[in-house]
Each structure stands twice: as structure tokens, then as C-alpha cells.
Amino acid sequence: MRKSSYHIDAKLILDYQSGDNLALEKLVKRWHKTFCNKAHWIVKDPDVAKDIAQETWNTIISKIDDLNDPKTFASWSLRIVCNKSFDWIKKQNKTKEQLKTYHLESNTEAIEENHETELLQRNLLNAIKKLPLHQQMVIRLFYVEDYSLKDISKSLNISEGTSKSRLYHAREKLKLILKNRHYEK
Template identity: 55%
Template sequence: MKTKQNIDAKLIKAYKAGDNNALAILVKRWHKLFCDKAHWLVKDKDVAKDIAQDSWSIIIKKIDSLNDPKQFKYWAYRIIVNKSTDWLRLQSKNQKESFNHDIEFLNTEKVYSENEHLKHKLSKAIDSLPNGQKVVIKLFYIELYSLKEIGDLLGISVGTAKSRLFYAREKLKTILNYKDYEN
């Protein structure tokens, strides 16, 4: 039985040997997953599609530098995550304004169920974290990646992933406790 990694490795080798059809198959296998991963990070479908497309350009240019074709998934996901993080970094200038607007929205008379309210507060608290911590906390708690997988995906050590997760939790505790006193 062929594993996905072995199939990817054969397609990459075929593409490197000049078979453009192999690249088309590789794109067909991974493009939707790349769009989904980018969307999960940036929360905008159109931006996610652009990030996936830009990432494919980088993947095609740098595929010769991929030493182990079986690691394509992690290598390509790292490119997707980096492009998404770059986009988020550019958007962070607007984040303060958006955050202030969201606080005003929370203070309106609109009634939320307690669960919806808590979900909204947690989501906004996570969104207010620095990008590195935000990505790690989402990968760990939402995508259920292990610290080692997060390290591989982001190109950081397991210790750095663990540290970012710790500090993200600490900041969330502070943010959520502070907001509880405000409300």
C-alpha cells in the first residue's frame, strides 16, 4: 500500500525529471488543503486562496531544495504558515482598532447566550496574542498537533513551541481575567 508520503515523493521526483503532469497531480492533491490551512490561520477565504497560490509559486521555485520529498507536507505547510503569518503581521496595524471596536461591540445591549459570549471573548483574546503565540495555541488546541509536529511545521524547536504555548496561556489568563473585571 502506498502512503501519501510515498506518492508525494514519486510525484516530486517525476516533476524534477521534467514531468509537468506530476506537478498538476501534486497541486490537485494539496491545493484545497493549503487553502484550508491558510483560511484556518487568516480567517478570510479570498486571502487564503491568494496565500495558497503564492505559496505554490514558492514551492515550485524551491522544490529542488527539498532534500527529502517524503517531507513535502511539512515543508509545504511551513511555507503556507509563513505566508499566512506574513499577512497577519501586515494586518496587525489594524488589529488595535479592530480590538477596540470589538470591546465596544461587547458592551452593547445585544444579548448573547453565556456560551456564545465566552466563545467570543476567548476568540478575541486569542486574536490579540502575538502572531507566534496565536499560531502555536491554535495548532495545539484546535488542530491538535503535538509540540513536535508544531515545531516541525513552523521550523522551530520543540522547546520554543512549548515556550510560546506557555506564554500564550499566561497571556490568555491575564487578558480573560482583566476583561472579567471590566464587564
Template identity: 55%
Template sequence: MRANNNIDKELVEAYLAGDKTALATLVKRWHKLFCDKAYWLVKDKDVAKDIAQDSWTTIIHKIDKLKNPNQFKYWAFRIVCNKSTDWLRQQTKNQKRIIGYDMEIESREGHYSKDQIQKQILLEAINALPTNQNEVVKLFYHQDYSLKQISELLNISVGTAKSRLFHAREKLKNT
């Protein structure tokens, strides 16, 4: 893992020094993984590709602010996760009234079971969580990451990951 971090560090430093091929190499190394991560979150291949591309735009514009080039992987994945979460939040916002209205009509007509409605409400509640809690819940429950793995991926302490998961659970209990 350190070897990969050193490669990323060297590429970031080379790009910042003016080597445009270093950026192309970073893109080759990470673009597919960014698309995969975005797809895991948004469940739409085309949107995932757009998010990955938008993430690269942000990465290019802000790479000079990256304090530790060894942390490129975590920093860049954070950007992809944030962009994905922003997209999901916007979709939820746009569709919340429509979904609620449709579910109410379908429920009256008997098309949705009580379990389906509860699952949809839970999903909406998870999507409504603050970004940092939403990510931890999805990584912990959907991708079965351990708290240690989550802390490494998001570049936070294990205690912070536990705290975010705890607070997310508390909010979901009140839903």
C-alpha cells in the same frame, strides 16, 4: 503515511528532474488541502485561494532547496501557514487603529459588552504573537491538535511545541 511521503518524494524528484506533469500531480494532491488550511487560518475563502496560489509560487521557486523530499507535506504546509499568518498580521496592522477607535466609540455608546471587548483584545493579542507561537496556539486551542500532532505538522520537536505554547501563554497573561 509513509506511502504518501514516498509518493510526494517521487513527485518532487521527478519534477526536479524536469517532469512538469509531476508538479501538476502534486498540485492535484495538495491544492485543496492548502486552501482548507489557509481558510482555517484566515476565514475568507477568496483570500485562502489566493494564499494557496501564492504558496504554490513559493513552493515552485524553492522546491530545489527542499533537503528531504519525504518532508514535502510539512514543508509545504509550513509555507501555507506562514503566508496565512503574514496576511493576518498585515490585516491586523491595517485595522488595529480602526478597530480600537470603533470599539472605543461603540463602548461609550454601549454597543459592546465587556466580554466582547475582552475577546477582541485576546484575539488581537493572539494575532500579535510571533508566527511560531501564534500557529501553535491556534492549532492547540482552535483545532484541538495534540502537541505531538503539532510537532509533526510543523516539523518541530514536541519540546519545541511545548515551549512555544508556554511562551505564548505567558505573553497572553501579560496582555
């Protein structure tokens, strides 16, 4: 995100803290779609993503006075979205279903050569699903969303070194999973 965006957000937050409710409306217009998209990216359900975005706004409104540096709104608010999304995933306990799907897919034989690439991609995605949530998040933010390690650390409220470490360990686990499944030589 550009630096000017941080300043716009900071001004809107300060205006809202000073009693300008219109500033909150502008902030919602700037961020609501991003919150929905981020939650949808994590939970894979558009209706749940909208609910998570709404819950995020409720949390933001109730805690915005505790935000010490308004320029950090982007990472602070996205961290709330991520946390609420992860909480929803934990409640759903979909791990068992995902493991069953993974075993079914990994036991099927490759049908034709042109399907081998698709099978490998599916197995890679399933291998990623086997990683702990914190490692899945770093992998997805780094490779899918093209976040830098610095942006990942801000979004997840962890140090840059922790981001780097989680990415390294996630890669190593993926290598082991894929090697054990004979997808890597």
C-alpha cells in the same frame, strides 16, 4: 498525515525534479485544497486564501530543487502557506480594528444567563487575538486543529521545545487577560 502519504509526495517530487510535469499536476491536486483551507483558516478571507495558495505554488515550483528531503514536503509547504498568510495579515494591519471590537464587546453587559457562555467564548477569542501571532498560531493549531506539539514544530519549523514553550506562555497570558477582565476567578 499517514507515512504512506509522505512517500507518495516524495515520489512525486522526485519525478517532477526528473522532468515529469505530470507529477507536479498530481501534487497540486493532492495539496491545493489543503493550502487554500490552511490560508483561509489564518486570514479568514476565501479569496485571499486562494491567492496565497497560488503564491505558495509559485514559491514551491521555484524552490523545489532546494528541498533536501522530499518526505518533508508537507511541513515545508505548509510552512510556506503559514508564512505567506502571516505576511498578508501584517500588511493589513488589522490589529487596531480588532482591539476596538474587543473593547466594545468587553464593555457590554451580559444580557441573559443563556448568553453568558456565548459572551465568554467571544471574549476568549478576542483574548487570543491579543496574543502575539506566533502564540496565536500555536494555540489554534493545538486546540482547534488538534495538532500534536511535534506536528506544530514541523509545520512552523521550530523545535518541539519551542512549541511547548509558546503554548505554555500563551496559556499563561490568556489566564492573565481573562483574570484581569474578571472572567476567571
